[in-house]
């Protein structure tokens with residue numbers, strides 16, 4: 001079996017990993033070929049085969065036009081040969097004085113697509129330009145609508161770095177196609193690049209895992225009555241890469257908690273003293289209402305609300321309003337509209353929003 005199915009690949013493997021392995025095993029080969037006076041029979045056969053691949057994969061291009069360019073002596077083709085036959089290629093033309101190369105046709109035969117060959121082909125073409133064609137560090141192409149995604153993944157973009165005057169009138173402009181360009185970096189070994197990145201990632205992950213895979217002593221302070229500790233004091237937490245909020249942000253939260261504390265305390269106090277507050281003073285007891293917690297999944301009551309205000313758990317008005325609202329909503333979900341409970345919820349809700357308004361904490365409602 002050939003192809004990515006045969007290679008022992010993981011989901012982390014780069015798209016071109018299988019093609020790279022096949023090349024190493026000699027199952028596929030890459031050749032830059034061109035029509036010239038002394039072209040061998042083998043080269044001419046490959047050129048005919050690649051012309052057929054282009055014609056089948058680019059049906060909107062006239063066949064004789066493809067043949068003309070593939071056999072034009074100014075064009076070269078990077079051919080991908082598998083088991084003696086061409087299965088894909090890139091036809092290109094170099095413009096040395098303008099320092100760019102036009103990618104004219106690019107295709108992989110249909111039953112070999114999306115296996116990484118297209119990526120490996122492009123990487124070979126990039127390396128060819130870096131090694132063989134000095135200072136040719138720009139590719140330009142008119143990409144078919146359906147191939148834009150492929151070209152983007154190969155580092156092409158619509159931002160063209162070659163001066164317009166350098167290519168207009170030189171390269172073929174196709175209707176409905178998008179001009180895309182790619183700048184090469186001569187220091188990148190393109191055919192090995194994804195492999196290098198994967199290995200670096202693995203090393204970094206391994207290093208990080210070694211740093212953090214330590215068993216830390218458990219926290220005992222809570223047994224001694226401590227209720228809260230700073231997160232950064234938990235043993236090992238900093239090694240995981242956790243970062244405390246910046247001082248500015250933390251200061252903002254503290255200020256917000258402090259400024260809300262007095263009004264929230266006053267509001268809850270006045271609610272608890274209201275004559276309609278009696279159903280909400282304490283959490284509903286399961287012993288008294290056995291099915292309550294089957295229906296109500298996020299319970300709330302004035303005692304809990306009060307405790308949360310006093311332990312300064314609210315840093316925004318919205319958090320507080322959300323919790324208070326649960327008291328009224330839960331009640332209306334569980335009880336019928338005719339019940340006293342339901343009526344108390346409505347009364348308390350109105351009272352609550354009036355109080356918020358009195359304290360300047362409500363906008364609109």
Ligand code: ACO
Pocket residue numbers: 015057058103104105106107108109112113114115116117118119120141142143144146147148149150153
């Ligand atoms: N649109 C969007 N993404 C694509 C397309 C596409 N048409 N083709 C491939 N890709 C993606 C793949 O999913 C893959 O993404 P991933 O790495 O995130 O999984 C990535 O591009 C590379 O895939 P490869 O397997 O390396 O590419 P493939 O061997 O399939 O070759 C090619 C790509 C040449 C475009 C091939 O699909 C083909 O021959 N298509 C038909 C002909 C064509 O459209 N050619 C380009 C016309 S424009 C021109 O020639 C200048």
